[in-house]
Amino acid sequence: QHAAVRKQRKVLGNVEFGLRMQGMDKQQRRKRAMEMIDLVGLSEMRFRKPSELSGGQQQRVALARVLVTKPKLLLLDEPFGDLDRLLQLRMRVELRELQRELGIAFVHVTHNQEEALSMADRIVVMEGGHIQQVGTPAEISQRPSNVFVAAFMGDNNILKGEVAEVSNGRTVVRADVGQVAMSTGESSLSVGDQVTVAVRANCVRLTAGDENRQATNELACTVTATEYLGDTIKVHMRAGEHALLAKLPEDRYTELVGLAGKTATASWNDGDVQLLRA
Numbered sequence: 001q002h003a004a005v006r007k008q009r010k011v012l013g014n015v016e017f018g019l020r021m022q023g024m025d026k027q028q029r030r031k032r033a034m035e036m037i038d039l040v041g042l043s044e045m046r047f048r049k050p051s052e053l054s055g056g057q058q059q060r061v062a063l064a065r066v067l068v069t070k071p072k073l074l075l076l077d078e079p080f081g082d083l084d085r086l087l088q089l090r091m092r093v094e095l096r097e098l099q100r101e102l103g104i105a106f107v108h109v110t111h112n113q114e115e116a117l118s119m120a121d122r123i124v125v126m127e128g129g130h131i132q133q134v135g136t137p138a139e140i141s142q143r144p145s146n147v148f149v150a151a152f153m154g155d156n157n158i159l160k161g162e163v164a165e166v167s168n169g170r171t172v173v174r175a176d177v178g179q180v181a182m183s184t185g186e187s188s189l190s191v192g193d194q195v196t197v198a199v200r201a202n203c204v205r206l207t208a209g210d211e212n213r214q215a216t217n218e219l220a221c222t223v224t225a226t227e228y229l230g231d232t233i234k235v236h237m238r239a240g241e242h243a244l245l246a247k248l249p250e251d252r253y254t255e256l257v258g259l260a261g262k263t264a265t266a267s268w269n270d271g272d273v274q275l276l277r278a
Contacts, residue, residue, distance in 0.1 A: 011037065011053070012046040015064045036064040039098070056087040063095075067102065075109045080115065113153055117141060124223055125149050146277040147196055155201040157244050158276070163193040170270060173197060177239040181216050182273030187274075196276045203272035204246035206235055206256070208264045218267045219244075223259040235259075237266060 008015065016033035024032070037046050040060040050058055059079060066074060079095070080088040096119050099106045110116055115242040116123050117137040125132045125140060125148075144150035150158055161175030171184040173195055182197060189195065199217075206223075219239050227234040233253050237244040244266060248256065 010047050011042060011061055014050060015068050016063070019068055022041040032068055033064075036068040039067070039070055039101070040064045040071055041094075054087075055083050059083065059091060060094075063098070072104060074104060074106045076106060078110055079108070080110075080112075088115070094238055095115070095119070121222070125152065142200070143274060144198060144276065146201055155245060155247060156198040157201065157204065158196060158198050159242075160194070160196050163189050163191050163195060166191060177242045177244070179217075180273060182275065183268050183270040184275065198274045198276055199268050199272055200274075201234070201245040201247040202232075203268050205267050206237075206246050206248060206264050207267065208257075208259060208262070216261070216268075216270045217273070218265055220263060221257075221266050223262055224262055225260060226253070226256050228253055228257075231233055237264070239266070 012030070012033055012172040015036055016029045019029040019032060029187065034043075034046070037043055040063055042057060042060055045053060045057065049115045050061055053061065076095075077154065080091055083091060092115065095106075108116070108119060117140070117174055120137055123137055123140045123228065124134050127148050133140060133149045135143075140149065141153060141182070144153060144156065147158060150156040159173075159175040159177060159180060161173040161180065163171060164174040165172040166184070166187060166189055169183060169185050169187070171182055171187055173180045175197070180197060180199075221236050221239040221244055223235060225236040227236070228250070231250055233250055233256055235246040235248060235256055237246065246266060
């Protein structure tokens with residue numbers, strides 16, 4: 001259970017407890033504790049016991065109890081793991097605002113990719129105790145550096161193949177789903193090299209019939225399922241034995257849900273293809 005729940009002191013005493021080892025007198029402790037309780041928005045609940053609070057309020061008590069000691073660095077290990085999704089979304093915003101107000105560094109450990117992308121200034125992706133990539137949320141999401149990061153962040157179509165052509169800053173890969181062209185600039189790739197590339201799901205367009213696609217990469221596939229996610233539609237497809245994913249605007253739902261089991265064309269541009277390290 002959470003520390004705030006184990007100690008059944010009232011909220012004010014719970015927060016104040018962190019200062020007792022610092023030699024402050026009672027009046028100083030009480031003033032500092034109230035400042036932190038005000039900061040996390042629990043002034044009206046300062047005389048309640050933690051067990052009388054909601055999950056989100058208990059998390060705020062725990063934050064206030066730590067912050068009252070004026071740490072230079074705050075480590076948060078899966079802080080939203082016990083909260084329902086609505087509370088998680090609310091606490092993300094509140095915690096981000098709190099960090100900006102206090103101006104101290106927060107190290108936030110999470111396995112939730114959406115949580116990391118929405119909150120972080122800088123993300124460190126780790127696997128097996130080793131750093132795989134360090135970057136801004138946009139860099140991690142849009143330009144994963146290797147296969148692990150691309151797979152871990154999700155919504156990436158990862159394709160393996162052999163370089164078939166290199167010319168004028170453009171490389172053609174003979175992949176397991178067909179030929180894939182990409183922009184590589186001054187590339188060190190050579191014909192015959194084995195490579196892995198990624199195409200983000202939100203870069204994939206999906207068309208049926210003879211619509212004007214204007215894309216350099218096109219792939220015939222079979223739509224297997226659609227997922228309505230509110231603001232986006234996830235479309236699952238297969239090209240032979242290979243699974244593919246597209247993320248499309250919600251206004252196409254009626255059209256897309258009718259494509260299940262039918263053939264369509266997935267397409268994307270050269271610049272949407274990212275070369276990955278192993």
